[in-house]
Amino acid sequence: MSSNLLLPDESSSQTLRRRLLAIAGTIILVATYLTLIITQPMGIVEGLGQGVALGTFAAYLAAAVLLLLAVLPDLPVSTLTLIPVALALNIILGQFVGSVMIPLYIDSIGTVIVGFLAGRRAGAATGVLSTLVWSLFAPTVLPFAAGAALVGFLAGTAARFGALRRIYLTPVAGLVAGVLVGVVSSPVATFVYGGTSGVGTGALVAAFSSMGDSLLSAVTKQALISDPGDKAVVFLVAALLVYALPKRLSGSFAFVRRYRVLGKRVSK
Amino acid sequence: MRRKLTHQSTAVLGLNLRSFAYLDGADATLRNMHLDVHPGSLTVISGHSGSGKSTLGAILAGLLPRHGMDQLVGTVKVDGTEIEFSPSSAPRVDVAQWAKHVGLLPQDAGHYLSGIRGTVAEELAFSLENAGVPREQMHRQVTQLAQRLRLEHLLERNPQQLSGGQERLVALAALAISEPEVLVLDEPLAGLDRQATELVSEMINMLRANGTALVVLADSMQRWAHEADELWELDRGTLQRVSSEKQQRQPESGATQRQPIPADSRVLLNVDSVQLAYPGSTEPVVQDLNLQVRSGECLGLAGANGSGKTTLLKAIAGLLEPSAGTLVTFGQTGMLLQNSSDQLFERTVFREVSFGIPKKSAARKRISEVLAQLGLESFAQTHPYELPASARRLVALATVMIHEPQILLLDEPTEALDEAGESKLRETIAAVLERGGAVILSTHDERFMERVAHRVHLMK
Amino acid sequence: MPRTIKLHPFTILAIAVAVITMTTAASLWWLSCAVMALCLLIAGWAGHLKKLAVLSGAMLLPTFLSLLLIHGLISRDQSPAIAQWGPLRVTIHGLEVALSLGLRTAVLVVVGLLCGLLIDKHQLVAAIDLSPVPPQLGYLLAATLFLLPQMAEKQRQIGEAQTLRHMGTGTGLAGWFQRMRLRAVPLVLASMQDAQDRAVHLSARGFPATGSRTRLRTVPDSSVQRGIRWAALVCAVLGPMLILALAGFGSR
Numbered sequence: 017m018s019s020n021l022l023l024p025d026e027s028s029s030q031t032l033r034r035r036l037l038a039i040a041g042t043i044i045l046v047a048t049y050l051t052l053i054i055t056q057p058m059g060i061v062e063g064l065g066q067g068v069a070l071g072t073f074a075a076y077l078a079a080a081v082l083l084l085l086a087v088l089p090d091l092p093v094s095t096l097t098l099i100p101v102a103l104a105l106n107i108i109l110g111q112f113v114g115s116v117m118i119p120l121y122i123d124s125i126g127t128v129i130v131g132f133l134a135g136r137r138a139g140a141a142t143g144v145l146s147t148l149v150w151s152l153f154a155p156t157v158l159p160f161a162a163g164a165a166l167v168g169f170l171a172g173t174a175a176r177f178g179a180l181r182r183i184y185l186t187p188v189a190g191l192v193a194g195v196l197v198g199v200v201s202s203p204v205a206t207f208v209y210g211g212t213s214g215v216g217t218g219a220l221v222a223a224f225s226s227m228g229d230s231l232l233s234a235v236t237k238q239a240l241i242s243d244p245g246d247k248a249v250v251f252l253v254a255a256l257l258v259y260a261l262p263k264r265l266s267g268s269f270a271f272v273r274r275y276r277v278l279g280k281r282v283s284k
Numbered sequence: 285m286r287r288k289l290t291h292q293s294t295a296v297l298g299l300n301l302r303s304f305a306y307l308d309g310a311d312a313t314l315r316n317m318h319l320d321v322h323p324g325s326l327t328v329i330s331g332h333s334g335s336g337k338s339t340l341g342a343i344l345a346g347l348l349p350r351h352g353m354d355q356l357v358g359t360v361k362v363d364g365t366e367i368e369f370s371p372s373s374a375p376r377v378d379v380a381q382w383a384k385h386v387g388l389l390p391q392d393a394g395h396y397l398s399g400i401r402g403t404v405a406e407e408l409a410f411s412l413e414n415a416g417v418p419r420e421q422m423h424r425q426v427t428q429l430a431q432r433l434r435l436e437h438l439l440e441r442n443p444q445q446l447s448g449g450q451e452r453l454v455a456l457a458a459l460a461i462s463e464p465e466v467l468v469l470d471e472p473l474a475g476l477d478r479q480a481t482e483l484v485s486e487m488i489n490m491l492r493a494n495g496t497a498l499v500v501l502a503d504s505m506q507r508w509a510h511e512a513d514e515l516w517e518l519d520r521g522t523l524q525r526v527s528s529e530k531q532q533r534q535p536e537s538g539a540t541q542r543q544p545i546p547a548d549s550r551v552l553l554n555v556d557s558v559q560l561a562y563p564g565s566t567e568p569v570v571q572d573l574n575l576q577v578r579s580g581e582c583l584g585l586a587g588a589n590g591s592g593k594t595t596l597l598k599a600i601a602g603l604l605e606p607s608a609g610t611l612v613t614f615g616q617t618g619m620l621l622q623n624s625s626d627q628l629f630e631r632t633v634f635r636e637v638s639f640g641i642p643k644k645s646a647a648r649k650r651i652s653e654v655l656a657q658l659g660l661e662s663f664a665q666t667h668p669y670e671l672p673a674s675a676r677r678l679v680a681l682a683t684v685m686i687h688e689p690q691i692l693l694l695d696e697p698t699e700a701l702d703e704a705g706e707s708k709l710r711e712t713i714a715a716v717l718e719r720g721g722a723v724i725l726s727t728h729d730e731r732f733m734e735r736v737a738h739r740v741h742l743m744k
Numbered sequence: 745m746p747r748t749i750k751l752h753p754f755t756i757l758a759i760a761v762a763v764i765t766m767t768t769a770a771s772l773w774w775l776s777c778a779v780m781a782l783c784l785l786i787a788g789w790a791g792h793l794k795k796l797a798v799l800s801g802a803m804l805l806p807t808f809l810s811l812l813l814i815h816g817l818i819s820r821d822q823s824p825a826i827a828q829w830g831p832l833r834v835t836i837h838g839l840e841v842a843l844s845l846g847l848r849t850a851v852l853v854v855v856g857l858l859c860g861l862l863i864d865k866h867q868l869v870a871a872i873d874l875s876p877v878p879p880q881l882g883y884l885l886a887a888t889l890f891l892l893p894q895m896a897e898k899q900r901q902i903g904e905a906q907t908l909r910h911m912g913t914g915t916g917l918a919g920w921f922q923r924m925r926l927r928a929v930p931l932v933l934a935s936m937q938d939a940q941d942r943a944v945h946l947s948a949r950g951f952p953a954t955g956s957r958t959r960l961r962t963v964p965d966s967s968v969q970r971g972i973r974w975a976a977l978v979c980a981v982l983g984p985m986l987i988l989a990l991a992g993f994g995s996r
Binding site (some may be wrong): 066067069070084085088089091093094096097098099100101103104105107108109129145148149151152153154155156209210211212214215217218219221222225231234253257260261262265268 | 771803812856880885887895899929944988
Binding site for chain 2 (some may be wrong): 866869873879883886887890891894898901902904905906907908909910911925926929930933934937938941942944945946947948949950951952953955956957958959960961962
């Protein structure tokens with residue numbers, strides 16, 4: 017039997033390199049976050065903290081890119097063709113809700129769908145890529161790549177542990193994800209941009225600030241008000257969309273079959 | 285006339301299949317087949333939509349079984365090597381390597397194209413780029429291939445702006461660039477107008493003349509019978525050899541079944557000096573059009589791409605307001621769009637057809653009747669996306685017919701339909717005309733137009 | 745007619761990064777404004793002025809307003825207030841902070857958008873493909889950029905088909921949910937099915953490349969540009985450090 021038509025197994029040096037990249041990315045992210053939280057550089061008001069801004073921006077972006085490079089070679093081609101669809105859905109479906117004047121930013125729906133179907137690494141990659149593509153039209157989103165990766169990662173984790181099998185658990189998982197993402201992304205908004213980008217959210221931050229909170233805790237509190245609800249809705253809608261897919265399609269994902277993401281219906 | 289092979293050449297592709305079952309399939313889709321493909325031969329396998337032709341094609345091209353999912357029992361012989369598939373040993377196939385020997389042109393040629401290259405030349409070079417071929421060599425190979433297959437005029441075009449026929453030509457060329465021994469073509473001539481059919485057939489002949497063996501999967505054999513070296517029919521999961529005599533004896537295709545139009549029939553559509561333009565564009569698509577359609581009449585619209593056939597149908601359906609002139613319809617319209625399969629979204633065919641119909645209304649009771657008329661009653665609880673393409677198109681038609689329109693508008697209705705589907709479509713048109721309605725259709729398929737339309741209006 | 749710059753995409757990006765980081769580090773209002781004016785000039789030369797102005801404006805207006813609310817109206821520093829109504833306290837310093845932060849974001853937005861307008865998407869993808877990063881990255885970027893208009897068109901066609909079936913006319917909350925469903929589900933179904941259909945043919949064509957890979961398209965480059973890229977990256981990293989160090993010394 018000729019092996020020229022059959023695939024060889026993967027070399028262990030490649031997996032090692034990827035693991036190192038992933039670890040490096042995670043360390044950078046965690047270290048930056050902890051540094052910011054602990055030191056709480058107040059240079060915002062006095063010296064405007066340009067150094068902090070640049071450092072935070074670079075660190076968050078670098079962490080996200082390292083995680084992306086670690087994950088990319090692992091993804092099967094069926095996931096690779098899915099991701100651009102998910103990114104386009106982020107934009108197209110996100111626009112629709114925005115036009116209804118409800119402050120829901122369903123611009124992570126594609127990321128969550130990929131997390132549900134293809135696992136947490138694919139979800140994380142989709143989050144980073146979504147940010148990178150968005151940045152061509154809105155450069156300010158770049159440091160939020162890590163937060164977007166976290167959404168995809170948590171979506172995959174939730175699916176793996178059965179949050180989709182009972183539909184009432186899904187919004188709860190989304191709520192938790194929203195809390196975590198809000199907390200992780202707040203230092204970016206605070207130290208890189210000194211605030212938020214929307215008038216509504218800005219007013220909230222101003223309100224908290226006037227009650228005596230530091231800028232970081234004001235931004236965090238605002239995030240904790242809007243993010244969990246938003247992510248709960250996104251998780252729920254994404255779950256409903258995944259359930260609307262024919263079994264042939266959802267069952268073709270190894271992740272869905274292996275962890276029985278959609279319950280016994282789709283397992284063999 | 286059959287081409288005679290002067291000597292018994294060894295097969296470049298051999299299939300010995302005991303059974304094949306999909307991951308989610310209850311029974312085996314294919315059973316007990318033996319197929320050998322010889323160099324430079326033309327093998328034609330015919331079968332209706334859903335018979336498993338595409339499955340067979342994918343198996344020949346190494347794309348099925350998906351590792352860890354589908355179940356194939358049998359052996360495939362490619363490039364002198366025999367690969368065995370059994371319940372215990374499921375080898376992981378390198379599809380890229382396999383594709384260098386057996387290529388597959390899918391039914392929708394757009395699925396084969398990468399979608400990420402800016403010019404057709406780069407699209408042709410895509411597989412070479414992935415193999416790391418040096419640039420000068422790639423350039424040479426692309427230019428030579430384009431000359432050989434007469435595609436030079438397309439080289440600088442954007443692959444995403446090609447017509448359906450051009451897409452197929454580019455996909456064929458992209459397949460040919462790695463010079464595989466065998467090419468499997470899944471319905472290569474389906475849905476093309478006459479000019480495109482000629483171009484694609486010409487390219488297929490050129491490839492065959494070059495020594496490539498061809499396996500054509502088709503809905504009906506008529507087009508290929510006289511050129512084929514081997515004819516097979518795929519029925520109920522297994523292959524039956526077809527003799528050429530059976531092919532010459534074509535069944536009487538039921539010549540003009542058209543009923544004459546009653547003399548006193550009333551006018552259902554009146555188009556008077558109508559001008560149609562899309563909002564935002566300066567040039568009107570249709571100008572000064574006069575048309576009348578009476579009850580019991582089937583009108584065909586003919587004309588080149590862009591002559592406004594679809595625009596007119598949309599205007600009659602009420603999607604577009606005429607910018608000049610009057611357009612009056614007497615009766616409810618129903619329109620079947622060209623990409624109608626894309627709009628399906630319910631979990632079962634029944635729910636899809638019954639969408640929007642109140643539970644207690646008369647229309648509800650008609651649903652099973654409409655499904656039965658179109659041959660879809662066994663699919664009522666199936667997800668539309670799990671149906672073969674022909675059945676899916678009929679589901680879209682069912683969603684239109686459930687409302688019993690007086691004026692039925694059809695835009696390229698024969699696309700994706702197999703022979704059985706086409707006859708259901710003809711029955712539906714006849715039924716509409718019989719109860720006093722009218723049908724207006726636009727299609728490239730001249731043969732179909734001739735059979736159903738009372739007259740043809742040429743759009744300029 | 746828009747003119748195109750024939751520089752290597754990475755050169756443009758490297759210069760942009762250097763400009764952004766150094767301008768942010770310097771934090772001088774006149775420098776930020778000069779940089780933005782230069783960007784507008786370049787956009788004007790390339791024929792993209794209106795686009796740049798409109799897109800930047802749309803993005804920066806809410807940002808400025810938000811910063812004004814947070815820092816301008818609610819300053820918590822000790823300097824004397826210009827005006828005071830209850831919890832609102834406006835100080836000159838607060839307004840300065842808001843303005844500086846706003847300018848910082850503005851430079852990022854304007855320079856970033858200009859890059860997006862000047863760089864040819866196909867050249868960028870080719871440059872990424874020819875660099876050492878994994879091949880999936882170039883594919884994903886290209887597929888998303890070129891897929892987006894196709895999907896938008898598909899969504900439009902779906903909307904048309906639904907209008908013909910008189911769908912989406914319900915009222916109230918139930919009607920809104922149904923409209924959401926009608927907007928989202930067919931597009932998701934059709935596009936995900938499409939993605940699955942494409943995947944196997946991409947594999948058959950050798951994607952992703954495991955060994956070396958080449959591109960038919962050439963991305964013109966020169967040693968001068970390579971030098972500029974290296975210099976720009978060095979400036980992007982060391983420049984801010986120097987500037988901040990100088991500022992730190994200066995303030996002592």
